[in-house]
Amino acid sequence: MSNADVFIGEVIGTAILILFGAGVCAAVTLNFSKAKASGWIVIAFGWGFAVLAGAYTAAPLSGGHLNPAVTLGIAVDTGAWGQVWVYVLGQLVGAVIGAVLAYLVYYAQFRANRDEATAQPTLGIFSTIPEIRHPVANLVTEVIATVALVLPVLAFGLTEGLGQSGTLVLIVALLVVGIGLSLGGPTGYAINPARDLGPRIVHALLPIPNKGTSDWGYAWIPVVGPLLGGALAGLLYNLAF
Template identity: 80%
Template structure:
């Protein structure tokens, strides 16, 4: 299906904003004091991100096809060889991710106002063990676990038309979080990490701590490497 440039941008902005609102929102709910979901745990976070993918993708699909992730966009382009609209998709995703992060701050405005601890983990990923090589490998492998199945799902007729693909991908994201998210927090999406990290750096959150720009390249480079590998593997094997 062909989408207009305007629809692509608007769809990716809206869909990615919803994705981040749900995803960063569940992280805020579990992390911040005076939240009713305080300390609800990793399973809650994984499902929150999965539901965010589902809500954002169903919203954006009629407008843009709902990539919502530069890794998905790059993986598809690597497979098809069509790179013309890649910058437009990524621009929409970055803008949407920043909007979603800002909306999360507004939803939890009172809790952020009473904050007494670092908050970067609400907005972006933070590795449990800081090892750039290991962290990069984790993000690369986890992204292949996302993008390669997405490409393969396109081979099953009827899934896209029925909307079932989006539901399957949503549960795939939950599975990646549960199985592969422990080491780094599973960015698997450069916009999901970089856009909110920029917003975190700009927001006037008390005691928010560092935005950790020294690590910021890992959740961008790893998913992009994984995306290219996924496109190449799919092109060669299917």
């Protein structure tokens, strides 16, 4: 795969990922949305479908990593570092684009958030927020949850039939749903540095009424935690398989 193919594939795939993912968070969070208050299960499945759509779209061009932690885990396992920067750059650009698109889809609902009496928090639509702010515990949660993503993704590659049948991406999407349901409660399961950082930048820059803080003091955890988890998963896979 050429650098251009990788970059374009990751931009498009990650943009779709964040459009769907931030979109379901907006749908559940914002007033005047038909999905208002529909709950965590809807969010978990929404993110799973986001992975499904984004990865299937990007796969022919780039393999559909959509996540620097996945890219890092593969590089640690295989030693192929040459295109890592292309993957990560494409993922970050795509995450920014997807967050802007999600904002445009829910533009009227964001504008309706002007009313101080009924205003809804907006950062959680774009990025993760821990339920209990404890940096060490939050970091450990992100590391473990990312290992639980990347290690199975690497192992799935050993099952040749999954790739040939085209069901590999579907299995990964269901894995993401499972992580959200089982491990997402403490931090909102970033498990992807681009997924959190790109939309957080968009949240900081867009003129969103009553948007509140973008919480840059916490922002390093959903970046460092998944990167550590991805590297650890690559090491474990290399040692065990």
